[in-house]
Amino acid sequence: MKLPKSEDAFLLGMLLDLNQSTQAWEHFMQVYLQHFNLRSCHLMVVSSRTQAMRFHVEAGEPTSPEFMKIYLEKYIQHDQVLNKINRSPTGHFYATNEIHEEENVYDSDYFLNFAQPQGMAEGAAACAFTEGEWRCIIGTNRNAQQGKYSRDELERMDTLLPYIEKAIKTTFQVAEHSKSDMRSRALVNTFRIPVAALTEYGEIWAMNDQMKNLIENDKTLYIQNNSLHSSNKDHERMLSNGPIQIHKRVNGLGMDSDDSECFRLNDKAQLAFQELTEEKDGQTVFLGVLVYAVSEQWITSTSIQQLMDLFSLSPAEAQVCKRLSQGCSLKEIAKVEQKSVNTVREQLYRSFEKTGCNSQVSLMNLMATLPYYQEPEIGLLS
Structure with missing residues (x-):
């Protein structure tokens, strides 16, 4: 891998010393935002099939829930930079000012009625890597005062992408191994209802026999790459986004998200998410997420x-x-x-x-x- 330029070398040091925690990733993103003079930036691992997120950290100006809903419902298909990286090789940033001639970015409905009203005058994004249906996307933007992206800046950001890929994959691996201990297995086995424990990234680190039976007997649920999935597109998005929303809420970053923390699996059962935490040194430490099923099938008639x-x-x-x-x-x-x-x-x-x-x-x-x-x-x- 090509080494970063000297002025970016400290970012490489941060990537090599993230301690595999989401808080460290959030700190890195904040430093990344300031270093490259950005309005906001997002780092996410998202399904190309369902748009569900497995991992997401951000820094800078947040997008309001209203604008995010509009983006997902109307503009995601018309985001020229996103379309550019979806059809281009991974490992490269593409900026609005560089693709304007072929995409007519600044005259588009997306730019005039979505990006510009929020103060996003310029944008640049890259796909760091793909793995199966999962794509690691880095999206950034600037306001008018911060100006356009230079070719030198984009190349410097390109150089960091392989190191970001390695750090994210290491984060997933450590999260999986560090939480598959005997205590987690003992915990889920205390439940009479179907329960599985997930990391904040969606990997399964323990489940009881009732949950195993539910997955085996349900026509839509299945396990792939050590993660719980559904053949139902809406349920798949919930299973991917639920742990992320729970983690953000526990850390004070989320909003009231009842809709994203439970959904009806079928006519008789509902799946729901619950944070798994412990108190340590006077602070609440996030350990993971419990996903559980509720139905009269597993709870006897209660008067x-x-x-x-x-x-x-x-x-x-x-x-x-x-x-x-x-x-x-x-x-x-x-x-x-x-x-x-x-x-x-x-x-x-x-x-x-x-x-x-x-x-x-x-x-x-x-x-x-x-x-x-x-x-x-x-x-x-x-």
Whole structure:
């Protein structure tokens, strides 16, 4: 591999000493942004088939959720720089000012109505490497004051790409091996419902027998390259993006993301994600993500009255717990009970306090251990 220029050599040192943590990657991206005078930059590993992300770090000006939704729904197919790198050899940056003549970038609808309104006057991107369906993309942009990309700058950024590739692959390998210890296997085996533990990059590092049986019997779920996948395109995106969203939320970088942290697998079951953390030296340390399945198939019939008697739950709190055990999401419960999602969430949190649980997955596991109890159902509760 070609060595970076002297002024970029310190970036190589950072890549070789990332300590395999997302926080270190975020620091590197911030330094990278300042060093190359960028407005914002993104580093992601994304599926060319589903657009799901396996890895994502960013620095600089964030894109609002509204603009990101517009981009994915309308403009992703018209992003000239992205189209350029998709049809070009990997390992090279392409900039708007260099491809304008062949792509007519500055007069396009994408530039005039999406990029420019956000202050993105210039852009440059590269595909660092491909591996199967996965592509490592680095996207950067500048405002008008920061100016166009020079050929020298693009070549210097090209030189760093092989080292970025090596660092990302090392990060994935270390994340997989460091978390496949006996403690993780013991943890998932404490659950009565199907549970698997994933790294923040989506690799499986432990799963219980119930989850193995679920994957074997489900027509859409499968394991490939030590990651959980689905033949359903929407579910595939959720399985890839869920761990990333959880990790960002735990680190205070995400927004309210209920939609990305659970989805209906079929008519009878729902898959959901839950962060796995531990307290160390007074700080919350992110370990990974639990993905679990909820259905009456794995939780015996639970009575509203039983829940009220055992845990002193109110009728409304017991109803929320029961519907969760049936595989309903908070939004689905709110719709059926004709309440706001916030009201349902408050009732769930009160149920946590009364049952001694600290998460939905622990509450579902508790309910899976309750003995069978049957009585006539009561009506909708307020």
